[in-house]
Amino acid sequence: xxxxxxxxxxxxxxxxxxxxxxxxxxxxxxxxxxxxxxxxxxxxxxxxxxxxxxxxxxxxxxxxxxxxx
Numbered sequence: 246x247x248x249x250x251x252x253x254x255x256x257x258x259x260x261x262x263x264x265x266x267x268x269x270x271x272x273x274x275x276x277x278x279x280x281x282x283x284x285x286x287x288x289x290x291x292x293x294x295x296x297x298x299x300x301x302x303x304x305x306x307x308x309x310x311x312x313x314x
Contacts, residue, residue, distance in 0.1 A: 262287035
């Protein structure tokens with residue numbers, strides 16, 4: 246259960262940073278580095294989430310399943 250909460254929290258943080266990047270882009274008009282910083286955080290969080298999921302599958306913490314036919 247904690248794993249699902251961690252993944253959902255990471256996705257929420259990624260979406261928040263994406264929205265923050267859009268907001269800063271519209272407000273600052275490229276005059277500050279806040280847009281780049283927000284989007285850098287988003288990319289970092291996305292890479293971290295992918296690594297956590299890969300680690301979870303490799304250790305058996307997450308059980309992948311195929312599509313039912």
